[in-house]
Amino acid sequence: MVVKVVVVGAGILGTWMAIHLVEQGHSVLHLERDNQPQSASIRNLGLIWISGREAGVELDTALSARERWSRQHALWPELPLRTAGSLTLAPTEADVAVLEAAAALPDATTRGFTLLSHKDLLYRYGIDAPTSLGLFCSLDAITEPRSVLTILRKRLSLDPNYRYRANAEVVYCHDEELELIDHTRIPFDYVFFATGVSDLRSLGFASTERLTRTQLQMLQTAGHARTLPPAIADTDSFRYYPAFASLRPMLSPQEPIASRYGAQLLLAQRSDGSLTIGDTHEEYGSPFLDSVIETHLVERARTVLGQEIASTTQRWQGVYSRLVPGDEDVYYSEQLRSNATWVTGLGGRGMTISPQAAYEAVKETFR
Numbered sequence: 001m002v003v004k005v006v007v008v009g010a011g012i013l014g015t016w017m018a019i020h021l022v023e024q025g026h027s028v029l030h031l032e033r034d035n036q037p038q039s040a041s042i043r044n045l046g047l048i049w050i051s052g053r054e055a056g057v058e059l060d061t062a063l064s065a066r067e068r069w070s071r072q073h074a075l076w077p078e079l080p081l082r083t084a085g086s087l088t089l090a091p092t093e094a095d096v097a098v099l100e101a102a103a104a105l106p107d108a109t110t111r112g113f114t115l116l117s118h119k120d121l122l123y124r125y126g127i128d129a130p131t132s133l134g135l136f137c138s139l140d141a142i143t144e145p146r147s148v149l150t151i152l153r154k155r156l157s158l159d160p161n162y163r164y165r166a167n168a169e170v171v172y173c174h175d176e177e178l179e180l181i182d183h184t185r186i187p188f189d190y191v192f193f194a195t196g197v198s199d200l201r202s203l204g205f206a207s208t209e210r211l212t213r214t215q216l217q218m219l220q221t222a223g224h225a226r227t228l229p230p231a232i233a234d235t236d237s238f239r240y241y242p243a244f245a246s247l248r249p250m251l252s253p254q255e256p257i258a259s260r261y262g263a264q265l266l267l268a269q270r271s272d273g274s275l276t277i278g279d280t281h282e283e284y285g286s287p288f289l290d291s292v293i294e295t296h297l298v299e300r301a302r303t304v305l306g307q308e309i310a311s312t313t314q315r316w317q318g319v320y321s322r323l324v325p326g327d328e329d330v331y332y333s334e335q336l337r338s339n340a341t342w343v344t345g346l347g348g349r350g351m352t353i354s355p356q357a358a359y360e361a362v363k364e365t366f367r
Contacts, residue, residue, distance in 0.1 A: 003366070006031060006178060006188040008170050011041030012350045013343060014194030015152050016358035018162060019072070024366060027161045029186065030153075031168040031178075037149055039196050041350060043318035045218065045268045045276050046145040047231055049352050051086060051111055051137035052241025058330045059110070059243070061356045066139060068355035076155045080148055080271065084229035085112070086140035087121070088237065089304035090131045095235045098250040099135040102238070111243070112138035126226050128306025142231050142268050143351060173203045173340065190365065193342040194358075197321045205336050210327055211345050216318050217293050218278035222310035224269060234265035234304055240281060257296050265300045275309065277301055279318075322347030331357050333364075341365060 003026045007014045010032035021028045036042075050066055053059040073081040090096055102108070103115045116134045121127040127134070156162045169181040178186045193200060201207050235251060236258055238244035257263065262281030269275055277297050298309050323332055323345045331353065332345030343361045346353055 003027070004187070004189045005029070006186060006191045007194060008178070008191060009033075009194035009196065009198075010149065010153070010164070010166075011037045011039060011194060011196055012149065013041075013196075013346065013354040013358055014192070015149055015156075016068075016354045017192050017194055017343075017362060018156055019152065020359050020362040022156060022159050022162050024362065025161065026366070028156075028163070029188075030156075030162065030164045031170065031186075032164070032166045033169040035166050040318050040320045040348075041149060041196070042145045043218070043316055044145050044348075044351065045231070045266055045278055046143045046148070046351060047086075047266065047268060048081075048141040048143060049086070049231075049241075049349070050139040051088070051113070052237065052243045053349075053352070054242035055107055058353075059107070061330050061353050062349075063110075063139075064359075065353045065356035066141065068359065069141065069143075072152075072155075072355075076151070079151055079155075080144040082142040082229065084142070084231075085136055085138045086231040086233060087116070087125070087127070088135040088137070088233045088235060089121075089127070089129050090133075090235045091300060091303050092252065093131050094252045095250075096131050096133050098235055098238060098244075098247050099133050101247050101250060102135050102244060105243070112136075112140075114138070125228060125230070126307070127228075127304075129304060130306065136230070140231055144271055145351070147271075170203060173200075173205070176339070189339065191340045192361065192365075193336075193340070194344070195342075196344060197319050200336070200342060205342070208332070208334070210324055211321050211332055212324050213319055214322055214348065215282045216279040216320070216348070217282070218276060218316060218318065219294055219297070219312050220270075220314040221275045221277065222313050223273035224275050224307075224310055226307060227273075228267075228269040228275075228305075232265065232267040232301070232305065234300055236264040236300075237266065240264055255296065257292060261293060263293060263296060265297055265304065267301055274313070275301075277309075320348045320350070321345050333357075333361055 053062045172179040333343045
């Protein structure tokens with residue numbers, strides 16, 4: 001039976017929901033509040049990050065999602081997916097031991113971990129690292145956050161069961177209709193809300209105490225002089241990714257500015273040669289600290305790569321929804337009523353786990 005489904009939110013999670021629904025043969029109307037998505041789905045590094053996921057359900061979810069990215073790329077080669085892995089580099093030789101320990105973790109093979117020597121780094125990538133080793137993860141990947149949604153919708157639009165409507169802000173959810181800001185009523189058999197940080201109380205639903213918000217800061221540079229196929233991280237990232245929790249006592253003391261604002265170096269080269277560099281983990285509503293954080297992150301990138309970093313051309317903040325500390329679920333999913341589901345709280349892992357989170361939500365609804 002063909003079900004008329006509305007997906008509210010055209011970020012990465014909502015778009016993957018639409019993909020799975022269309023593949024099942026449902027009629028999908030995809031609504032986006034803005035002319036184009038403006039929130040976390042485009043304000044990120046585009047990292048599909050397997051390496052740091054917690055062993056167990058989270059890692060399994062990420063690996064399944066990674067496979068779904070690969071399948072879509074095989075079907076639609078235009079989809080931007082760079083499967084060049086990632087490199088985690090240490091700023092000093094003191095932290096090389098933690099890279100070696102990561103490569104010796106029991107599930108290192110599952111995560112695609114191998115160690116690369118200084119010679120390997122220099123020969124393959126032109127990286128003149130200050131240390132003797134780097135940790136390579138073959139399963140990490142990069143997409144282009146500012147174009148991937150458009151390209152996925154382009155593929156979806158080839159299916160007659162898919163329709164997309166921008167500038168369609170939902171203001172209330174009635175029993176079997178959505179009301180838009182222009183008073184249009186849209187009937188549905190089922191509705192999925194993939195609205196990111198947006199609360200659904202204004203739509204007539206109860207709030208939840210299981211979600212909170214985190215703010216991050218990033219920057220973009222002019223074109224980089226070299227090609228950097230893999231994503232780059234520094235060992236400060238081990239402080240925040242759960243896969244490395246057991247190794248944190250081995251890390252050198254964190255620089256005070258990085259510790260204060262929860263900074264880690266994450267770096268991805270864009271298709272135009274520019275670099276996106278981040279990021280921080282701050283309480284939502286923190287002031288924009290561009291000069292302070294920018295100086296630290298750019299200098300750290302320069303140090304671990306042994307390369308000059310071009311001038312900054314853009315700076316921005318992003319906000320994402322995540323589960324409160326101690327919540328053991330991978331993401332937040334709630335059946336609001338018999339014909340409505342809300343999925344959010346991916347916690348800065350939107351590109352990494354959205355394909356699988358969307359699949360699970362659709363599968364749970366239409367068994």
